[in-house]
Amino acid sequence: MAEQETKVSMLKVWMIILLWPAILAAADPASKGAKMETTPQSAADLLELADSSFQQREIAKSFEQYKLAAEAARAEFNRPIEVEALAQMARTFLTQGKGDEGKPYLAEAASKADDSDALGWSRFLGVKGRFEWKANDLATARRTFEEYYNYCALHNLQSRAIDAANMNGIVAETPEQAIEWTKRGIEIAESCEAEGQLGPLWNNLGGIHYDLKQYDQALECYLKARDFHWRFSGETAKLFADYHVGMAYRLTGQTEKAKQWLRPVLSWAERIGNHSAMAQACDDLGEIEREAGNKAEALKLLTQAREHFKADAYPEHSPAIWRSITERVERLEAELK
DSSP states (O other), X not given: XXXXXXXXXXXXXXXXXXXXXXHHHOOOGGGOOSOOOSSOOSHXXXXXXXXXXXXXXXXXXXXXXXXXHHHHHHHHXXXXXXXHHHHHHHHXXXXXXXXXXXXXXXXHHHXXXXXXXXXXXXXXXHHHHHHHHHTTOHHHHHHHHHHHHHHHHHTTOHHHHHHHHHHHHHHOSSHHHHHHHHHHHHXXXXXXXXXXXXXXXHHHHHHHHHHTTOHHHHHHHHHXXXXXXXXXXXXXXXXXXXXXXXXXXXXXXXXXXXXXXXXXXXXXXXXXXOHHHHHHHHHXXXXXXXXXXXXXXXXXXXXXXXXXXXXXXXXXHOHHHHHHHHHHHHHHHHHTO
């Protein structure tokens, strides 16, 4: 299983960036206003529209909408919404790997944030912690996310408390703490019937067990995550939910079941042009063939995986994964000479 170790960071990227956006950007249900008009005018409506765009991964569009929300909030003297919009403007850059460009917006949010404004302050803490996490300042991020969780719990911001629990799990110092925090998020989501948030939470718990090489437990979590993703999530999340199930079946030695999941995932990913999903499915299918002694077929699949990893810029943003797939392809090429 050594070749799978390099996929950990990739899995976490998808857990955090693709399978979790509704939690990361969404305000607590209590903060939602009346039904949005066709042409929203208020700062609150503009913020809700921007959050919706962010959740749909329309990052550039959401930045412009958050900017409009911030401007409208200033005109309304609505400091909490201005803080939320500024924090999210910063986060749009962080999501694109351009944290330095987002820092001025976060600094402006910090200068205006007030812990007496529950929505503005909680949003600011959530984004601040993410900047610290991405800067690999994990000790500071832990303090921020714990403050974020305690504040949301105190102010009954349940959706954001779930987000905070999840982020505490991600930056936790030990696997045991990560499991504890993630289970706490699941418990909150179940208690407030936030079923739409359970897919990402169960997926993250599966990722923790994956990191610990507890593949049977990971499979159980991924199956639960898949159920919720298929009920509440969009196409990309459903695609990766199926992929994780197939991957986990492979790691538990159930190769026939793995192929029954991974082959449709590959076809689906090809249809929608998702290079990361194509790469991962080809990688796992290639390893199945390699372990079965079918070196020529394994080389074909792993070469395809490498091509898709390259198309998705893995040499730049995930060099360890790129090195792993390249080394495995070269090793098979040498063996087949």
